[in-house]
Amino acid sequence: MNVAEKLKILANAAKYDASCSSSGSARVGKDGFGSAAMAGICHSWSADGRCISLLKVLMSNSCVYDCAYCVNRASANPPRATFTPEELASLVVEFYRRNYIEGLFLSSGVCRSPDYTMELMIKTLELLRNDYRFYGYIHLKVIPGASPELISRAGLLADRLSVNIELPSRESLKLLAPQKERAGLVRPMRNIKALKLQNADEKKHFKSAPTFAPAGQTTQMIVGATGESDLDILRLSKGLYSSFDMKRVYFSAYLPVSTSPLLPGREKPIELRREHRLYQADWLMRFYKFDAEEILDRAGSSNLDPALDPKCAWALRHPEFFPVEVNTADYEMLLRVPGVGVKSALRIVRARRLASLGADDLRKMGVVMKRAQYFLTARGKYAGAVAPDSPFLREMLSERRDMAQLSLFGDASAPALPSGITLSDSTALAMCELAAPVEW
Amino acid sequence: MLHIYDGTFDGVLCAVFDVFALRDEDAEILPADRYSGASLYYTREVNADPSHADRVGNMLERFRPGTLRRLYTAWLSHDEHVEEYILAAVRCAVAHKADPFAFRQYHAIFELDRLATLVGNEAHRMLQFVRFVKLRSRVYAADIRPEYDVLPLIGAHFHSRFRDVAFMIRDLTHLRAILSNPREWYIAPLPAENPPLDADGEYETLWKLYFDNIAIAERRNPKLQQHFVPQKYRSFVAEFRDGADARR
Known part of the structure; x- marks a missing residue:
């Protein structure tokens, strides 16, 4: 041979x-x-x-x-x-x-x-x-x-x-x-x-x-x-x-x-979405200082929500922590805000030493306001259309468009899900971006 | 005042130095090749003194190591506003006695950081996508077509990695090439016409065979693949060049 x-x-x-x-x-x-x-x-x-x-x-x-x-x-x-x-x-x-x-x-x-x-x-x-x-x-x-x-x-x-x-x-x-x-x-x-x-x-x-x-x-x-x-x-x-x-x-x-x-x-069908959610949870444990028991607590479901990324899901279960004021919150708390990633949290901490940050500044830090708006205030201003404990928020943050693709799972032209098969740490960042499109 | 520099990175740092030395509040910096010869400004040529460039560079590095390299990376974009942003960044560093890249809320810093990311990311892509062929002379050669002038950012990596052979990486967009041998590496200009490199026979075939067999058919996902290997680079990446799908 x-x-x-x-x-x-x-x-x-x-x-x-x-x-x-x-x-x-x-x-x-x-x-x-x-x-x-x-x-x-x-x-x-x-x-x-x-x-x-x-x-x-x-x-x-x-x-x-x-x-x-x-x-x-x-x-x-x-x-x-x-x-x-x-x-x-x-x-x-x-x-x-x-x-x-x-x-x-x-x-x-x-x-x-x-x-x-x-x-x-x-x-x-x-x-x-x-x-x-x-x-x-x-x-x-x-x-x-x-x-x-x-x-x-x-x-x-x-x-x-x-x-x-x-x-x-x-x-x-x-x-x-x-x-x-x-x-x-x-x-x-x-x-x-x-x-x-x-x-x-x-x-x-x-x-x-x-x-x-x-x-x-x-x-x-x-x-x-x-x-x-x-x-x-x-x-x-x-x-x-x-x-x-x-x-x-x-x-x-x-x-x-x-x-x-x-x-x-x-x-x-191959559970690609489940694999993807598990990797998101894994990232939360390794880079966002979450504990396994926080990502899925005993009281709730023991499986990750396919429609919601695990960080959003955690934030929705804990409205008592939100909204967070970006100009005073500590780094660990910033990391827990959906739409704020490791990079943008670090940027916020560095930039706010100079001057307080408004909502526009946050966009320049790479914060994805689409999600973050419901969970933070900038100079005391809250930009979300509904409050963090609103019953409508879950629906607004769900990945409905992607959910529609779920039905294609059997199909060979399956949806654009990251395989989670990483990679190097630099690509890990790229993957992270895919794994949680909100992050930066 | 309009400060005309020689088109090198040291030159732009010297220009910044002069702006501070002359206390020029209303300064504009341009490389000689973009200066049309007519300006309403009072125009002067920058005094290219390496020690001036060092002083600006050392000042930036003191706040945070790596800042100078980031500035250089952004400058390689040769964006039409990059000199303006660099001057703003140095002014910002001096005013706040801190690494300018900490202040992304400022437009100029945001843009400068964005340019550095664009160029830096493409440089990393070249570390991924350079594909050497072994020529009969036992020299390894590769062609790339990057959008930005990234050769200065990738030479050291390849030189230290393939330190026991001679190789060349031709940038066909900017008509420059990295030439490397066990002693040193440098960048040389290329002629306008460059003959294509021969295919690499046996090992290229084996590599394509491997590439086709390592994919899991049930997880096929061309969109994700395209995210990582954009079409614009595929013409010089061996396993994509003649259509990975055509071989299937």
């Missing part, structure tokens, strides 16, 4: 991995070539609108596991292929030299055993780093069950490591991936966190010590294959962020890739 055929099979098998981010690392080297940009750089966007930053392929799509939701499960019959480390390393280098990619995202099916697969992947990374003197970005998916020694070696070669949590609950995992156990997926995450702490300590004593996974670790889960609520999912991601210092938790809307009776059938 030639490289082109392998590339076709192994790219197809890797496309369901959500992450393609190349951010978080500023690797440089004197010899060799390549570099990593802290904010990450996307190089292209495929027909589904997801960014292509890294060459995202599997080492092998052979797998000993039989997870119901996976295209590469042992009982399925796709064409199988395995790269040799030499083939893959040379492909990465040639693509990189032409500025097609920022580096490599390497994952794999479990070929023979977790350790055997990890060895093969590490061999590829060693070729790139040591023989080619390649300093580009490498994201390595850790194979659950691989020995801690291999994880430790991998972390010194890669910029980012990740282990997929796969499904939002222990029970779902048991049902759909009976050979995997939650504990087995969490163990490598714990290993990575411990190794990173240990490495940080070593670096205090030896400045030249190589950094272990400088861009940290991430994880991903499938949403919509099983019955968990959005609140369950947000609580889980909050736990993942705090317990394992995750850089990102990715969500991937379930796509029917098998006919297993345990899974929703093909007639169920």
